[in-house]
Amino acid sequence: MGAIHVGESNPRVGFQTQGKGHGHVVEEIEGLIRLYKDGRVDRLPAVADVPCTWALGPDLMSWDSALDNSTTGVWARIYAPKLPGKLPLLVYFHGGGFCVGSAAWSCYHEFLVQLATTAGCVIVSVNYRLAPEHRLPAAYQDGIAAMTWVRQQASGGWWRSHVDFDRAFLCGDSAGAAVAFNVAVQLGPSAGLRGLILIQPFFGGESRTASERNSVQSAARSALTLAASDAYWRMALPAGASREHPWCNPLSRGSPRVEQLRIPPMLVCISEMDILKDRNLEFCKALRGAGKSVEQVVSTLISKSNPNKIYAVKYPQILIDSMQIMKAVDH
Numbered sequence: 581m582g583a584i585h586v587g588e589s590n591p592r593v594g595f596q597t598q599g600k601g602h603g604h605v606v607e608e609i610e611g612l613i614r615l616y617k618d619g620r621v622d623r624l625p626a627v628a629d630v631p632c633t634w635a636l637g638p639d640l641m642s643w644d645s646a647l648d649n650s651t652t653g654v655w656a657r658i659y660a661p662k663l664p665g666k667l668p669l670l671v672y673f674h675g676g677g678f679c680v681g682s683a684a685w686s687c688y689h690e691f692l693v694q695l696a697t698t699a700g701c702v703i704v705s706v707n708y709r710l711a712p713e714h715r716l717p718a719a720y721q722d723g724i725a726a727m728t729w730v731r732q733q734a735s736g737g738w739w740r741s742h743v744d745f746d747r748a749f750l751c752g753d754s755a756g757a758a759v760a761f762n763v764a765v766q767l768g769p770s771a772g773l774r775g776l777i778l779i780q781p782f783f784g785g786e787s788r789t790a791s792e793r794n795s796v797q798s799a800a801r802s803a804l805t806l807a808a809s810d811a812y813w814r815m816a817l818p819a820g821a822s823r824e825h826p827w828c829n830p831l832s833r834g835s836p837r838v839e840q841l842r843i844p845p846m847l848v849c850i851s852e853m854d855i856l857k858d859r860n861l862e863f864c865k866a867l868r869g870a871g872k873s874v875e876q877v878v879s880t881l882i883s884k885s886n887p888n889k890i891y892a893v894k895y896p897q898i899l900i901d902s903m904q905i906m907k908a909v910d911h
Contacts, residue, residue, distance in 0.1 A: 607712075607815055609808045612680050615712055615815060629684040632657050639663075640697055647722075647729045652709060654722045656729075657683045659696035659703040666744035668701040668774075671730060673708065675754025677782065677812030678719055683707035702743050704730060708759065711816040716827045719755070723763035727771060749775050755812075757781035761830065761843075768842040776846040780854055781863065783830060784813050784823040789858035806855055831866055838870040845873035852880045 603617030614622040632642040641660045648654055661667060674681045674688050682688070683705040696703045708722035730748070733739035750773060752760040757778035764776055788806075795806050813823050821828075826835040846867070850860045857878075867874045 607811050609677075609679075609811055613815075619712075621713060623680055626680070627682075627685040627687055629682060630686045630689050631684075632689075634686070634689060635693060637693070637697060640693060642693070647706070647726055652722065652725075654709065654725060655683070655707050656726060657689070657692075657705040657707070659692050659705070660742065661696055661700055661702070663700055666742060668699075668747035668749065669730070669743050669745060670695075670699070670701045670703045670749045670751050670777075671726060671760075672703055672705045673719075673723060673750075673752035673756030673759040674705065675752065675756045675780075675782065676710070677809070678711045678716065678755045678758075678816035679812055680710065681755070701749075715818055716816050717762075719759050720762045720766070720827070723759045724766060727763060727767060731772075745772065747774050748772060749777060751777040751779070752781075753779035754782040755816075758783060762827070764843050765830075765836065765841055773844040775844045777849070778846065779849045780851055780856060781848065781860060782809075782812075782856065783859055783863060784809065784828040785832065785859065786823050789856075789862070791858040792855050795855040809855065830863065838866050838872070841867075841870070841872065843872060846875070848874060848876045850876055850878045852878055 601618075602620045605614050606617050607613075607615040611624055612626050613624070616622075632644050636642055639662045641662060642658060644655055644657050646655050672692060674683055674685065676682075684707070688705065692703050692705055695701075704726065706723065706726045708719045708726075711718070731745070734743070734745045748771075750760040750764055750771075752758070758781055760776055761778060761781060764771060764773060767773075792806055792809075810823075813828055817823075817825050817828055823829060824832040824834065826832055829835065831838070848860060848864050850857055850864075854860070861876070861878075864874050864876045
């Protein structure tokens, strides 16, 4: 799972304090989120929100758009290069353990401005609902709703003349990668996707992998710890569910058999020092063993002495091979 670098001490998960009128804290990832006994949620501004027009070059447009007229509040930030012809489409889901994060976060905005400009594709960055207020499958449902909205745009107007819907991809990092994968699984071939790009997908399970058992806990305050990972799942999954739930572990007994999945070709970006490295590798191996088209890229550029200072979105050139993404988009 990508690390968010926010300070100088390890996150304290489950740290018990007394909130005014809200009871004690039942879950806490310091610097990011705090859940009280009465259900109140406090999120700290770990990353600044920026407007869609922030730091745009002359060759790129960006705007925010509501994706439905219901009370979900789901919206997206669109990035559109000023290029001739119809461009490929990339639907992106941000990370944050299903509990934090936003399409307006400066790190995502900077990354997607760079990616849209470099890859020459239209990007729809989805701002889905967060747990624990909206536990899974809310994020997955919002992903499907986003794809429905995208397909509706194909009928006319700017979208019809500027977007090649036959070259559509899903992409996400961390929890967003899990959203992208689950959306692709649920929609199947009807989504008409050319491919999936999963960056450090946030999956889980009750049994610990070697990379989880041997994870290095950085001195930097970070979301990249096993305790924080477990806390995210406790807040994101339905109450009482274990990490063997299909919405957490795509290889669990309750999940669809990988042989039966009808998914497009997939590129999985894995970090050498991510606690989820081995789980990501097992995921790729299982899919390839079932005859699915899966390419994996393992980054070895992260320092073992300080693995958590690198965040997949803040420093995409280190964890993502941009040429791999452009190759996927172009072909």
